[in-house]
Amino acid sequence: ENLVLLSPFTADYGKNIKLGKNVFVNINNYFMDGATIEIGDNVFIGPSCGFYTANHPLDYTNRNQGLEKALPIKIGDNCWIGSGVVFLDGASVASGCVIAANAVITKEFPENSIIGGVPAKIIGYRS
Secondary structure (H helix, E strand, O other), X not given: OOOEEXXXXXXXXXXXXXXXXXOEEOOOXXXXXXXXXXXXXXXXXXXXXXXXXXXXXXXXXXXXXXXXEEOOEEEOOOOEEOOOOEEOOOOEEOOOOEEOOOOEEOOEEOOOEEEEOOOOEEEEEOO
């Protein structure tokens, strides 16, 4: 409901993407949805963001066998995601968060966090 999805937009499957109400997805976003990517209500996603659910073994002998796994990514309600943000497998951002441009999200973040950096960390809280 009230989805704005600007092109180009790329997804691996599309069937594992769950979008809430009033979601805005700016240009040039990529959703690697081998696992679920869940976006809450009232979320603004800036241009050129990537949501990467896949992970490969660090050991090259296992990686060369084609082994991989996928872990879900979850974004809560009322989040603002700046341009160029990267979400890695298993990342989770609770409701009300603001994420600075070019941050790399590798873990779980609590509600109302202001997040930035590589790897991302909490740099403040929304009041």
